[in-house]
Amino acid sequence: MxxxxxxxxxxxxxxxxxxxxxxxxxxxxxxxxxxxxxxxxxxxxxxxxxxxxxxxxxxxxxxxxxxxxxxxxxxxxxxxxxxxxxxxxxxxxxxxxxxxxxxxxxxxxxxxxxxxxxxxxxxxxxxxxxxxxxxxxxxxxxxxxxxxxxQATERMQRQRDQLQEFSRVVSHDIRNPLGIVDGYLDIAEETGDPEYFKRCRDAVDRMESLIDDLLFLTREGQTIGGREEIDLGALARESWSFVDAETATLSVDTTRVALGDWSRLQQVFENLFRNAVDHGGADVTVRVGDLPDGTGIYVEDDGEGIPEAERDDVFVDGYSTETSGTGLGLTIIQQVVAAHGWDIAVTESAAGGARFEIAGIGAVESEASAVKPGTGSGE
Missing domain, CATH: 3.30.450.40 (GAF domain)
Structure with a gap:
């Protein structure tokens, strides 16, 4: 023995x-x-x-x-x-x-x-x-x-993997609001307009929120925070305000209310929008609407789209078509969607661009939602 x-x-x-x-x-x-x-x-x-x-x-x-x-x-x-x-x-x-x-x-x-x-x-x-x-x-x-x-070895390995992912996610998700701060500070210094300082503060607040939530995600694995009734259309518009897309267009055609974690879902929309702008061009049009069968929503664009042969790989950690990309954006999206108990798939939009369909979003009985007020611009 x-x-x-x-x-x-x-x-x-x-x-x-x-x-x-x-x-x-x-x-x-x-x-x-x-x-x-x-x-x-x-x-x-x-x-x-x-x-x-x-x-x-x-x-x-x-x-x-x-x-x-x-x-x-x-x-x-x-x-x-x-x-x-x-x-x-x-x-x-x-x-x-x-x-x-x-x-x-x-x-x-x-x-x-x-x-x-x-x-x-x-x-x-x-x-x-x-x-x-x-x-x-x-x-x-x-x-x-x-x-x-x-079990202890596997737990330590998961923790190491989570720490590595946390580091990469932080650098990926904070880069965008940091760029907003940098751009608006230049304008604020030139014009002295306090509105641009306010936008800088909003972006800084967004970064602090991201750090807090990512720390929570690292500690708790694939869990999410408390659920609340969320107007997905309002959330989409607020998320758009944190994306550097001055010449791009957002069209929102959904009144769906879902139970979810506001901050986590904001990451989903931001990453989908950023992906559309990065791959569809500065003047891309992004649409958010309801799936025909009523089970969820879609986010699509009129850009170049994703080749069919690569669609099974887009959610794999590290996948990116850009040499400077981290390949984390779509991985983050899938993790957050899965943590809500939903499914996400990628296909082609009517305009030939990328279309992401999030299904399995249950209907909320009451339409009187406790929604956070949107702070971003509209369409």
Missing amino acids: YRITADQERSFEEKLPDLLDLGRSYLDVEAGFLTEIDDETQMIVDARGDNELLQSGQSCPLSKAYCRRTIDLDGALTVQHARVEGWEDDAAYEEFGLEAYIGAKVVVNREVYGTFCFADTEARDRPFSENEETFVELLAQWVGYELFHK
């Missing part, structure tokens, strides 16, 4: 079958298996042996499993001869017909993960010894440690 578990060159998944075979040989039983227990269901994660009912991927209600008693014990549960020991009317015996059984619970981070077990349809001629019980208990403890280590 030590020789198998101490091998640093092999993964947990590679060691597990060898440990199950080792246990079958040492205990002289036909089957060895690792289970995961969740929501009163037992699923076999991995198994060795020819028992058709004890194979990897199979599951059953916990109420019909020997393991339901195993997880209530601190040590191993042992059964030498099930019929003799009063199991003949038990649901687990009726389901699996196992005469001999030994198993110990697997604990991961102080929570019961499942069990590590060995069993046979033939009864044993002697009880399981203290050494055999210790052997199974040690295997269960090792499995629990390995699973905890694996």
Whole structure:
């Protein structure tokens, strides 16, 4: 057992079958298996042996499993001869017909993960010894440690990935309002018009809001903040005001109200609009309207569009047709849309440009929405 578990060159998944075979040989039983227990269901994660009912991927209600008693014990549960020991009317015996059984619970981070077990349809001629019980208990403890280590490693990797993405998203989403500040400051210095200073302050406020929300997204993964009733048309117009598109045109033809996170959805509109301007030209026309089937909205433009062969790749992190682009804008859009429980797809607009369709937006019963007032320009 030590020789198998101490091998640093092999993964947990590679060691597990060898440990199950080792246990079958040492205990002289036909089957060895690792289970995961969740929501009163037992699923076999991995198994060795020819028992058709004890194979990897199979599951059953916990109420019909020997393991339901195993997880209530601190040590191993042992059964030498099930019929003799009063199991003949038990649901687990009726389901699996196992005469001999030994198993110990697997604990991961102080929570019961499942069990590590060995069993046979033939009864044993002697009880399981203290050494055999210790052997199974040690295997269960090792499995629990390995699973905890694996989960911790995966969690750390996710956190590293989120941190890297956070850095890239910050640079991507803050670049636009920062450019607005830079441009309006030049005009303000030339004219002295306080209106341009106000626009600079609005852009700075937008950057602060983005940072706060991106920090929240980094901490909470793919979650969103509180939902409120949002007039998507008003949100689209406000989002347009943060895009550098002086000669472009926005047309909004939707009165849809949705339950969502205002700031997150503002990121969606801003990135879609910025994508249209970047790829459709300075005089592009962008339209926002309702899908024909009433399930959502679309954002389309009359620019060059996205080649059909590339449409499956546009939401992949890093995809960009611009050498200076980060390729994050559409990835951000998909993440936010998915966090709301909606779907997004890309196709071609009637004018040959890009068309993004966001579906699955449920109808809001009340049209009296608690909408934030738009601060941007209209169409």
